[in-house]
Amino acid sequence: MSEDLLALENQVCFGLAVAARSVIALYRPLLEPLSLTHPQYLVMLALWERDPRSVRDLGEALQLEPATLSPLLKRLEATGYVERKRSTSDERALEVTLTDSGRALRAEAEKIPPQIVARLGLPVSELVHLREGLHAIIAAAVRPA
Known part of the structure; x- marks a missing residue:
């Protein structure tokens, strides 16, 4: 690492971005046929883990603000993958539920991770280590100063 603290190649933010x-970009051609x-795709992953979910719960899981999440949900609803409706237990809460086609899409989506691993050409153990490192960076970045 060069001594210049402002050198582009020394910036963690640049490498992450x-x-x-x-x-x-590797995901784009794999997701296009799924209309995602x-x-x-990240929203669908969260819903495949647990369905239904409140909009608030989805936002927390994906670390997205409601203003960012709402348009994503509207487009997924227009595609026919999810339904949004008021919770029967709390009318203030909006619940997101997978439709039958949203559930069926999971079988196609299961083919994506192995293709991404193949395209990256890195050992799975290295990708697991990288993911763990990224989780540590995320935790450190959101920790109160």
Whole structure:
């Protein structure tokens, strides 16, 4: 590492930003046939883990603000993958539920992670280590100062 603290190659933020854009670009051609963008894919992953979920719960799981999440949910609803409705137990809460086609989409989506691993060409153990490191960075970044 050079001594220049402001050198681009020394910036963690630069490496994370370029890596994120590059990896997300690998997903694009795999998600297009499913009529999903990468952010919509993340919403679907959260719903495949647990369905139904409140909008608040989804926002917390995805670390997204309601203003960002709401348009994603509207587009997923228009695609026919999810339904949004008021909770029967709390009318203030909006619940998101997978439709039958949203549930069925999971079988197609299960083919995506192995394809991403193959395209990256890195050992799975290295990707697991990287993921753990990213989780540590996220935790450190959101920790109160």
